[in-house]
Amino acid sequence: MRLLTVLLLALSAQAEIQFASLGSFRLDSGLTLHDCRIGYQTFGKLNDAKSNAVLFPTWFTGTSNDLRGNIGHGKLIDSDKYFVIAVDAIGDGISTSPSNSKAQPHLRFPKFTTGDMVRSQYLLVTETLHLKHLHAVMGISMGGMQTFQWMVAYPDFFDKAIPIVGSPQLTSTDLLLWNAELHAIEAAKPPRAGMRAVADMHAFALTTPNYRATETTPAAAAKFMSENEQNTPAHFAWDDWTRQLEAMIGHDIAKASNGSMESAAAKVKARTLVIVGLQDHMVNPLPALSLAKLLHCETLEIDSPCGHLTPGCDQARVAAAIARFLQ
Amino acid sequence: MRLLTVLLLALSAQAEIQFASLGSFRLDSGLTLHDCRIGYQTFGKLNDAKSNAVLFPTWFTGTSNDLRGNIGHGKLIDSDKYFVIAVDAIGDGISTSPSNSKAQPHLRFPKFTTGDMVRSQYLLVTETLHLKHLHAVMGISMGGMQTFQWMVAYPDFFDKAIPIVGSPQLTSTDLLLWNAELHAIEAAKPPRAGMRAVADMHAFALTTPNYRATETTPAAAAKFMSENEQNTPAHFAWDDWTRQLEAMIGHDIAKASNGSMESAAAKVKARTLVIVGLQDHMVNPLPALSLAKLLHCETLEIDSPCGHLTPGCDQARVAAAIARFLQ
Numbered sequence: 001m002r003l004l005t006v007l008l009l010a011l012s013a014q015a016e017i018q019f020a021s022l023g024s025f026r027l028d029s030g031l032t033l034h035d036c037r038i039g040y041q042t043f044g045k046l047n048d049a050k051s052n053a054v055l056f057p058t059w060f061t062g063t064s065n066d067l068r069g070n071i072g073h074g075k076l077i078d079s080d081k082y083f084v085i086a087v088d089a090i091g092d093g094i095s096t097s098p099s100n101s102k103a104q105p106h107l108r109f110p111k112f113t114t115g116d117m118v119r120s121q122y123l124l125v126t127e128t129l130h131l132k133h134l135h136a137v138m139g140i141s142m143g144g145m146q147t148f149q150w151m152v153a154y155p156d157f158f159d160k161a162i163p164i165v166g167s168p169q170l171t172s173t174d175l176l177l178w179n180a181e182l183h184a185i186e187a188a189k190p191p192r193a194g195m196r197a198v199a200d201m202h203a204f205a206l207t208t209p210n211y212r213a214t215e216t217t218p219a220a221a222a223k224f225m226s227e228n229e230q231n232t233p234a235h236f237a238w239d240d241w242t243r244q245l246e247a248m249i250g251h252d253i254a255k256a257s258n259g260s261m262e263s264a265a266a267k268v269k270a271r272t273l274v275i276v277g278l279q280d281h282m283v284n285p286l287p288a289l290s291l292a293k294l295l296h297c298e299t300l301e302i303d304s305p306c307g308h309l310t311p312g313c314d315q316a317r318v319a320a321a322i323a324r325f326l327q
Numbered sequence: 328m329r330l331l332t333v334l335l336l337a338l339s340a341q342a343e344i345q346f347a348s349l350g351s352f353r354l355d356s357g358l359t360l361h362d363c364r365i366g367y368q369t370f371g372k373l374n375d376a377k378s379n380a381v382l383f384p385t386w387f388t389g390t391s392n393d394l395r396g397n398i399g400h401g402k403l404i405d406s407d408k409y410f411v412i413a414v415d416a417i418g419d420g421i422s423t424s425p426s427n428s429k430a431q432p433h434l435r436f437p438k439f440t441t442g443d444m445v446r447s448q449y450l451l452v453t454e455t456l457h458l459k460h461l462h463a464v465m466g467i468s469m470g471g472m473q474t475f476q477w478m479v480a481y482p483d484f485f486d487k488a489i490p491i492v493g494s495p496q497l498t499s500t501d502l503l504l505w506n507a508e509l510h511a512i513e514a515a516k517p518p519r520a521g522m523r524a525v526a527d528m529h530a531f532a533l534t535t536p537n538y539r540a541t542e543t544t545p546a547a548a549a550k551f552m553s554e555n556e557q558n559t560p561a562h563f564a565w566d567d568w569t570r571q572l573e574a575m576i577g578h579d580i581a582k583a584s585n586g587s588m589e590s591a592a593a594k595v596k597a598r599t600l601v602i603v604g605l606q607d608h609m610v611n612p613l614p615a616l617s618l619a620k621l622l623h624c625e626t627l628e629i630d631s632p633c634g635h636l637t638p639g640c641d642q643a644r645v646a647a648a649i650a651r652f653l654q
Contacts, residue, residue, distance in 0.1 A: 171540035172548035173531060179552060180527035184507075187521045188514035194524075197514060200507035201528055204500060213498035213611045218579075221499035225506060252545075281608075284540045 016041045017064060017094060020128035022120060025096075031110040034103040038124045039064060039088035039095045043071045044079035053134045054082045054326075055150075055158070057121060058089045060142035060244055061236040065094075070140070076164075076311065076319050077138065082326070087124060089117045089146065091243045098239035106239045114142070114251045118149045122157070136326060137270070138162035140311050141283055142244070144275075145251050148291070151268045152253045161270040162322055164311050165277055168253045168291045169261065171284045175249065177205050182245045185238055192238045199232035200225065205282045211305040265294035272297040273325045275311070275318060282308035298325065343368045344391060344421060347455035349447060352423075358437040361430040365451045366391060366415035366422045370398045371406035380461050381409045381653075382477075382485070384448060385416045387469035387571055388563040392421075397467070403491075403638065403646050404465065409653070414451060416444045416473065418570045425566035433566045441469070441578045445476045449484070463653060464597070465489035467638050468610055469571070471602075472578050475618070478595045479580045488597040489649055491638050492604055495580045495618045496588065498611045502576065504532055509572045512565055519565045526559035527552065532609045538632040592621035599624040600652045602638070602645060609635035625652065 017039045025036035041064045046053060054077055056067055064086040070076040071084050088094040090112050098109035125131050137158050139147040144166015151161050167174065181198045188194030203212070203225075216224045257263035274292040276285035278301055285301075292299045300321045306313035344366045352363035368391045373380060381404055383394055391413040397403040398411050415421040417439050425436035452458050464485050466474040471493015478488050494501065508525045515521030530539070530552075543551045584590035601619040603612035605628050612628075619626045627648045633640035 169545065171536075171545060172543035172551060173536040173539040175545075175548050175552060176527045176531040176539065180507075180511075180524050180531060182524075183527060183556075184511040184514070184521070184524035187511070187516075187524060189516040193514040194511070197507050197509075197511035197521075197524065200503045200510060204503040204507060205531070209498075209500040209608050209611050210613065212500040212503065213613050216499035218496065218498060218502075221502050224499060225502060229510075281536050284536050286537065286540050 017088075018042075020124040022123050025116075025120060027110060027116050028113045029111060033090070033096055033110065033112070034101070036090075036096045036120065038090070038120050039092075040124060041065075041086045043084040043086065044082055046083040050131060050133070051135060052082050053125075053131055054084050054136045054138060055121060055125065055134050056084055056086045057117065057137075057139045057143045057146040058087065058092055059140045060248060061092070061241060062143075063092050063094045064088045070311075070315075074316075074319060076315065076322055078323060082135065085125065085129070087121050089142065089244070090120055091240050091247065093237060093240050095120075097237075098243050099237035107242070109239065109243060111243060111246050114145050114149045114247050115153065117146050117247065118153050121146070121150075122154055134158035136160040136162060138164065138322070139166060140164045141166060141308065142248055144283070144288075145248065148253050148288075149251070151270055151272065152256065152264050155267050155269040158270055160326060161268075161272045162275065162325065163272070163288060164275040164318065165280055165283050165285070165308055167251070167283050167285075167287045168264070169287045170249065170251060171287060173284050177201070177282065178245050178249050182242065182249070185242055191242075192233055195233035195238050195241070196229045198241065199229045202232065203228050205308070207307040207309055208279050208281060208305040211307060261291060262294060265291060268295055273300065273321065274298070275300045275321065276302070277307055277310035278303045279305055280308045280310065344415075345369075347451040349450050352443075352447060354437060354443050355440045356438060360417070360423055360437065360439070361428070363417075363423045363447065365417070365447050366419075367451060368392075368413045370411040370413065371409055373410040377458060377460070378462060379409050380452075380458055381411050381463045381465060382448060382452065382461050383411055383413045384444065384464075384466045384470045384473040385414065385419050386467045387575060388419070388568060389470075390419050390421045391415050397638075397642075401643075401646060403642065403649055405650060409462065412452070412456070414448050416469065416571070417447055418567050418574065420564060420567050422447075424564075425570050426564035434569070436566065436570060438570060438573050441472050441476045441574050442480065444473050444574065445480050448473070449481055461485035463487040463489060465491065465649070466493060467491045468493060468635065469575055471610070471615075472575065475580050475615075476578070478597055478599065479583065479591050482594050482596040485597055487653060488595075488599045489602065489652065490599070490615060491602040491645065492607055492610050492612070492635055494578070494610050494612075494614045495591070496614045497576065497578060498614060500611050504528070504609065505572050505576050509569065509576070512569055518569075519560055522560035522565050522568070523556045525568065526556045529559065530555050532635070534634040534636055535606050535608060535632040538634060588618060589621060592618060595622055600627065600648065601625070602627045602648065603629070604634055604637035605630045606632055607635045607637065
């Protein structure tokens with residue numbers, strides 16, 4: 001009965017996903033994604049002036065289904081007021097991905113960038129949804145990275161930007177974490193066997209150590225760890241994990257400005273609210289805070305042991321700041 | 328020329344290492360280590376009363392050579408005053424180890440515990456060095472874990488204990504980290520290929536993320552990472568890494584007291600100074616601080632972004648506290 005409920009819920013959730021067909025999609029690398037499809041779900045209603053659309057790309061290993069918990073009245077973005085477009089980033093297993101591409105399966109799927117994700121979303125918004133402007137772009141974690149990328153790639157296309165626990169550019173500590181996960185998969189045979197280490201490592205970095213040590217007692221640790229090791233690769237395929245990791249590892253919004261973050265910042269036109277967790281161990285907050293200084297923009301800095309999970313742990317506070325900022 | 332100097336230094340350092348031969352050594356598991364040899368180096372002079380001996384076991388992946396930087400006047404332990412016995416923990420590549428055992432090479436080397444390390448050291452001290460008492464036992468990181476184990480295993484044998492960034496019992500966050508490293512090696516083919524991910528992960532957890540992000544700029548990150556990935560497996564063999572990891576994963580000084588840390592604490596007779604880094608992300612400080620409360624003992628709690636490297640970053644402060652405590 002419980003399985004049936006889960007299945008029905010999954011089906012009903014799946015049923016909401018629509019797809020934009022982009023055909024052959026040329027990547028930053030010069031290579032081409034064949035039969036590129038971008039998944040998305042919409043929530044709320046577009047108003048007559050078409051001025052209330054908010055784009056919400058997915059986080060690393062997340063799908064538009066996973067975003068649902070953040071959309072609705074009292075949630076991060078209020079779909080009573082805004083027409084929310086939750087979009088599946090390339091490689092998330094819903095949009096065209098290593099795990100679902102027939103033409104380019106697994107590691108034959110070419111590497112892509114956060115720039116490619118954003119350009120695919122721009123095509124979805126303009127050519128499939130026929131919108132000429134967005135009110136805002138917002139995103140959590142890798143969704144925040146895509147938001148920063150939107151700010152320099154399409155600066156005139158939206159009025160407000162809300163990157164949440166995201167980053168404009170990776171630090172050495174971010175690179176160590178993502179490369180640790182990448183190298184664990186690369187060295188494993190079969191590659192999926194590497195996901196056990198990846199799951200441990202990911203859980204290790206998601207919160208502060210003291211948060212985990214306090215929340216999960218030594219007696220509960222074995223169960224917590226083995227469930228996490230089973231659920232992680234079940235939720236997200238190792239090949240999708242690999243290619244999305246590589247997109248994050250290469251992420252740097254200053255790249256198109258010869259490495260100058262000042263020049264990148266000068267491109268930005270959106271009014272911006274930068275939200276970070278000061279104790280975030282998964283996406284280091286320092287580059288986002290540095291860019292906020294260059295932009296002279298508003299920040300919400302939350303000092304919580306929840307670390308990278310702060311937007312969830314402090315949902316009410318983050319939601320209130322976003323609601324006020326978007327008005 | 329530089330290589331020659333390094334070689335001569337290595338030879339001169341190696342020349343100082345002596346070995347205690349323990350023969351067949353029965354492990355906690357009931358299995359036997361064949362031809363068990365324990366490496367050690369001594370610094371300073373034993374006084375006539377034989378009352379100034381301090382035992383200093385190695386940290387995880389460290390050897391008695393690596394301890395040298397912490398021994399001497401002005402260092403963590405003053406060898407002008409104390410007879411310092413730096414001892415190589417089982418599995419460190421100097422003492423009997425998976426990487427150097429002819430009878431039980433690689434993973435045919437049986438698993439061992441921190442209790443086994445400590446018992447081998449007790450035999451070295453009593454049967455080879457013919458000491459009936461130690462003034463103190465001290466150690467850093469896994470050396471601190473061994474110090475906690477000494478406190479419950481041989482409570483009458485020494486007067487003072489100084490566990491530094493060690494732990495009496497692992498938390499869920501420690502278990503996630505060490506299992507991430509273990510599982511990366513276990514899934515890799517050949518196992519040594521897993522050390523690349525392990526090196527990244529280890530560096531990620533050694534300090535706070537903000538410390539690493541600030542110390543190593545994005546421009547310097549690639550060099551830092553690749554040097555670390557090469558040096559880590561060159562310094563310490565994957566099979567030794569595996570077995571010492573397993574020793575830490577099983578470490579719990581309450582195990583012999585039916586899981587009761589109160590009962591374990593009641594065994595302790597040594598006056599104790601617990602030194603922790605409050606921002607230590609590699610060995611969580613909470614269990615050491617909880618035990619310190621049970622012991623009503625002195626603590627030195629350092630709040631430094633150096634994290635697990637705090638004893639090195641704050642060497643003068645730690646050395647001063649130890650010098651005062653030992654007097």
